[in-house]
Amino acid sequence: MLSNWQTEIVKRSEIGPxxxxxxxxxxxxxxxxxxxxxxxxxxxxxxxxxxxxxxxxRLYQAGMDLFLxxxxxxxxxxxxxxxxxxxxEEAVAAAPSAVRLGEGKDAVVMxxxxxxxQVPCVVHSGPTGTPCSERYHPLILQSCAQEPLVDCLGAxxxxxxxxxxIIPGSPLEILGVQRxxxxxxxxxxxxxxxxxxxxxxxxxLTCAGxxxxxxxxxxxxxxxxxxxxxxxxxxxNYDQLSRAAYLQAAGVHIVDLMTPLVxxxxxxxxxxxxxxxxxxxxxxxxxxxxxxIYGHMHLLESTDTDRMGLWVYAVGGQALARNTPLLTTxxxxxxxxxxxxxxxxxxxxxxxxxxxxxxxxxxxxxxGGSTPDHTSGLEHRFYAxxxxxxxxVSRQTANGLVLEIxxxxxxxxxxxxxxxxxxxxxxxxxxxxxxxxxxxxxxxxDELAAMGLDVHGAWRKVRRERxx
Amino acid sequence: MTDERLAARLKDxxxxxxxxxxxxxxxxxxxxxxxxxxxxxxxxxxxxxxVGKQFQEFEIFLPELMAAGDAAxxxxxxxxxxxxAAGKASSxxxxxxxxTVQNDVHDIGKNIVSTLLSSHxxxxxxxxxxxxxxxxxEAARREKAEIVAMSAxxxxxxxxxxxxxxxxxxxxxxxxxxxxxxxxxxxAAWAKAIGADGYAPDAASAVDLCRRxxxx
Numbered sequence: 001m002l003s004n005w006q007t008e009i010v011k012r013s014e015i016g017p018x019x020x021x022x023x024x025x026x027x028x029x030x031x032x033x034x035x036x037x038x039x040x041x042x043x044x045x046x047x048x049x050x051x052x053x054x055x056x057x058r059l060y061q062a063g064m065d066l067f068l069x070x071x072x073x074x075x076x077x078x079x080x081x082x083x084x085x086x087x088x089e090e091a092v093a094a095a096p097s098a099v100r101l102g103e104g105k106d107a108v109v110m111x112x113x114x115x116x117x118q119v120p121c122v123v124h125s126g127p128t129g130t131p132c133s134e135r136y137h138p139l140i141l142q143s144c145a146q147e148p149l150v151d152c153l154g155a156x157x158x159x160x161x162x163x164x165x166i167i168p169g170s171p172l173e174i175l176g177v178q179r180x181x182x183x184x185x186x187x188x189x190x191x192x193x194x195x196x197x198x199x200x201x202x203x204x205l206t207c208a209g210x211x212x213x214x215x216x217x218x219x220x221x222x223x224x225x226x227x228x229x230x231x232x233x234x235x236x237n238y239d240q241l242s243r244a245a246y247l248q249a250a251g252v253h254i255v256d257l258m259t260p261l262v263x264x265x266x267x268x269x270x271x272x273x274x275x276x277x278x279x280x281x282x283x284x285x286x287x288x289x290x291x292x293i294y295g296h297m298h299l300l301e302s303t304d305t306d307r308m309g310l311w312v313y314a315v316g317g318q319a320l321a322r323n324t325p326l327l328t329t330x331x332x333x334x335x336x337x338x339x340x341x342x343x344x345x346x347x348x349x350x351x352x353x354x355x356x357x358x359x360x361x362x363x364x365x366x367x368g369g370s371t372p373d374h375t376s377g378l379e380h381r382f383y384a385x386x387x388x389x390x391x392x393v394s395r396q397t398a399n400g401l402v403l404e405i406x407x408x409x410x411x412x413x414x415x416x417x418x419x420x421x422x423x424x425x426x427x428x429x430x431x432x433x434x435x436x437x438x439x440x441x442x443x444x445x446d447e448l449a450a451m452g453l454d455v456h457g458a459w460r461k462v463r464r465e466r467x468x
Numbered sequence: 469m470t471d472e473r474l475a476a477r478l479k480d481x482x483x484x485x486x487x488x489x490x491x492x493x494x495x496x497x498x499x500x501x502x503x504x505x506x507x508x509x510x511x512x513x514x515x516x517x518x519v520g521k522q523f524q525e526f527e528i529f530l531p532e533l534m535a536a537g538d539a540a541x542x543x544x545x546x547x548x549x550x551x552x553a554a555g556k557a558s559s560x561x562x563x564x565x566x567x568t569v570q571n572d573v574h575d576i577g578k579n580i581v582s583t584l585l586s587s588h589x590x591x592x593x594x595x596x597x598x599x600x601x602x603x604x605x606e607a608a609r610r611e612k613a614e615i616v617a618m619s620a621x622x623x624x625x626x627x628x629x630x631x632x633x634x635x636x637x638x639x640x641x642x643x644x645x646x647x648x649x650x651x652x653x654x655x656a657a658w659a660k661a662i663g664a665d666g667y668a669p670d671a672a673s674a675v676d677l678c679r680r681x682x683x684x
Contacts, residue, residue: 029531075573131623157624165627168571205571205624232576263529264576271529299530299576300670302652370652372623 005091006245009081009286013238016071016079021235024073024080025265028233031069032271035062041315043269045307048406049314049353049399056115056318063277063319064088067234072282075231076238083285091284097325099253099290101152103223106188106195108151108466110291112325113358115318118392120462121360123149124199125380127156128331128363131372134158136422137180141187143377143422143431145196149384149459150377154363155184155213155220157202168205177204177212181219198224199255199362207239211246225253228287232258233265233275236286244287253290256283262308263299269308272296276316280326291327293362294354302368303333305346306413310353310402314395317357329362330354332383336409337419338366338374339437344444345408347379348386352405352453355390356398366419373421378433378441385445389458401451471500475511478543482515485535487542494543504547508559508589512547516540516587523580524672530580537583544586561589562614562682565607567599568651569628574621577651580671581617588675601632608636608645614682617674619651626653630662637663646681650674 019027035041039062041055050056067088071080098111101122110122125144132140137158145153159166161176180201188196198220201213213220220226228244230236247254258279260266266275276296283289296312297304304313313330320326332350336342343366351361364383366374390398409416425437433441445455474497481489497507519536522528551559564585568578575597586592593611595603599618608616616636620626629649636642648666649659659667666681668674 026534029534033531159623166624167627168624203624205622231573237573261530261576263526265530267529267531300524300526 004248005285005288006241006248009241012081013074013077013079016074016081018079020078021073021075024070028070028265029267031066032266032274035065035274036270038062041270041274043308043311046403047399048307048310048402049356049395051395053322056315056322059273059315059319060277060323062274064281066274067278067281070234070278072286073235074237075235081286088281088285092281092324092326095284095324095326096290097327099327101223101225101253102195102197103221104195106193107223108197110327110360112327113321113360115321115358116356116392116394117358120391120465121355121387122151123360123380123384123387124152124154124329124362125150125377126154126363126365127375128154129202129333129365129369130156130367130375132156132158132375133372134160134163136373138183138187139426139428139431140373140375140422141184142190143426144380145187145191145193146431147377147381150380152197152199153184153188154199155180155201156375159203166203168209173204173206173209174212177201177209178219181213181215185218195223200225200227202227207242210243214250214252220252222251225255225290227255227257227293228289230256230258230279230282232261234278234282236282241286248288254287256287256289256292258283258293258295260296261299262296262312269311273312273316273319276312277319280320280324280328284326291329291360293331294328294359295331297333301335302370303335305332305334305350307406310349313350313353313359314357317354317359321358327360329360331362331365333365333368335368335413335416336366337371337417338376338379338421339425339440340417340419341440341444342409342412342417343379343419344382344441345405347383348444348448349402349405351383351386352390352393352398352402355387356393356395361387371421373423374419376422376425376433378425378437382441382445385455385459386448386453388462389448389453389455391458391462401453404451471497471502474500474502475507478507478511479515482512482536482539482543483519485532485539487539490539490543491546494546498546498550504550505556505559508544508547512540512543513588516584520584520587520672520675524670530576533580533583537587540587559589560591561679561684563591563593563611564615564617564678565593565595565604565611565613566617567595567604567619568597569618569620569625569632570600571598571628572620572622572625573597577621577671578619581619581650581674584671584675585678588679590678601628601635604632605635605639605641609641613645615678616645616647618647618649620649620654621652623653626658629654629664633663648674648677648681
């Protein structure tokens with residue numbers, strides 16, 4: 001058993017079986033349906049949150065089989081990094097089942113939850129995967145950091161520096177990253193939560209850019225985290241592995257980001273669920289993360305709140321919660337834009353599916369993360385309210401609720417309401433949500449309460465239990 | 469005129485993504501004196517159009533699309549050989565140089581576009597991902613392309629599409645090619661702003677756009 005696999009991973013990257021990338025992809029497309037059949041993984045669009053423990057366990061085995069057979073593909077060497085079953089099982093067993101995020105009074109502990117758990121979720125906030133303008137980015141950050149129910153802050157991304165497009169690998173990337181890291185730190189301070197866990201600065205594309213976010217005084221610290229990414233499906237490269245190597249040595253939390261595509265190389269919902277489990281195993285073996293982002297996405301729409309996306313959350317989350325100590329999180333990407341009723345219903349569906357499946361929550365990306373400034377603190381407050389209200393809810397009940405919630409947005413999923421950006425939803429001097437956005441939030445909360453979810457009271461209980 | 473039974477066998481092979489069966493069906497059709505150009509235009513292209521629509525509607529997924537594309541490629545090789553042997557002009561609608569822009573390593577969307585363009589009769593030269601502006605230019609000239617197609621998924625990489633167009637302008641090659649853009653971070657307004665000849669929001673529209681640009 002090793003605590004640091006880096007030298008072994010490089011060795012296997014250099015001497016593992018050579019396979020052109022296109023052939024790796026085709027091999028994966030052939031193997032996944034075989035495993036889906038062999039392990040009897042069935043997607044039912046009427047049962048989005050299955051209560052089938054046995055299927056969850058079979059799904060885990062299918063994901064394990066996929067990872068053992070395919071390995072991780074190193075795009076830098078065009079070779080497969082292979083592991084034995086014993087190596088993977090040991091590493092999974094040794095993975096953290098609880099991590100302390102943030103520091104001082106603002107720290108939270110994210111721990112293994114289990115299916116239908118009463119253990120409170122840790123709720124991160126945005127701006128998650130949604131680009132921000134230079135002008136509004138600091139305000140959006142503060143609107144999130146000042147939300148008491150939000151536990152962690154994502155620094156998000158801005159694609160310009162002083163009005164100039166950031167060219168990856170150029171000095172502007174370094175300067176932009178440093179500005180964004182400092183903006184997140186400052187937002188935390190202004191919100192009175194200087195020790196809140198900051199989860200990534202998403203602007204940079206290069207390894208050097210990512211590392212530029214770290215600084216003990218004004219940037220990200222050891223109590224914060226940076227993402228290390230997988231490329232779909234089951235791929236990595238030396239650039240990503242180098243990030244993991246540096247962050248491990250620096251003692252900074254590593255977050256394993258995966259984006260399996262529903263409808264992509266894994267095929268439909270069942271195949272994508274198998275791939276997603278395998279991606280978690282890849283993350284454990286290659287990156288030694290503190291936690292994972294379960295970031296599957298519809299291939300054509302960049303969202304995860306359609307029926308297949310919700311099912312993949314529910315069944316994959318259960319497979320991992322029942323068979324591993326891993327800490328994984330939802331990242332709810334909606335079709336609808338910010339400030340709409342639909343965006344809140346989409347968030348509610350994704351949060352409910354993930355919570356009962358044993359997951360924590362990493363943030364919301366409205367408009368599938370495509371439209372600038374479609375992110376604010378209020379929808380993250382809502383995210384936390386639904387997450388806490390979903391604690392201990394049975395999968396069967398959650399399934400009924402999700403089907404009911406879907407009725408509020410499924411009809412417009414193909415042609416979603418565009419919504420409006422942050423400055424039209426917040427008073428930008430006081431950083432308070434404007435009346436219509438607050439009213440909408442309240443109305444959807446009330447409707448969820450009428451369905452039986454304790455969205456008004458559950459968060460109070462969680463706060464009391466945490467001693468806050 | 470193509471024997472309907474043989475045409476149906478080729479269609480089935482394409483739909484089921486069976487490259488070996490598609491190759492055999494194409495050979496059998498040629499042995500039965502079918503016109504290879506007729507097979508491409510009236511069997512391959514409509515069948516792959518139908519498969520592309522099913523994919524766009526999410527009735528089938530990427531593995532099925534890729535398999536159908538591979539099968540079409542296998543059949544096309546046989547049919548193109550027959551066309552060349554008969555001394556006729558290639559059935560190709562034109563050459564498209566396709567790649568993901570500099571610093572962007574995402575290529576699934578680009579690969580889908582490649583599959584659909586190939587199966588609709590375009591000669592696609594896929595130059596991969598993270599492609600420098602100069603590499604687009606070099607490939608476009610080398611391959612005598614009609615169209616240069618660029619994809620960018622990230623907002624931080626889309627400026628590279630603009631840099632590429634600027635390079636074509638700088639070396640006075642802009643008028644030699646139609647340049648089109650697409651991908652998650654690009655919209656019609658951005659495409660217009662950087663002076664692209666066209667924008668496609670998805671793979672199926674990329675095929676329509678390319679057909680329009682080559683006048684087919």
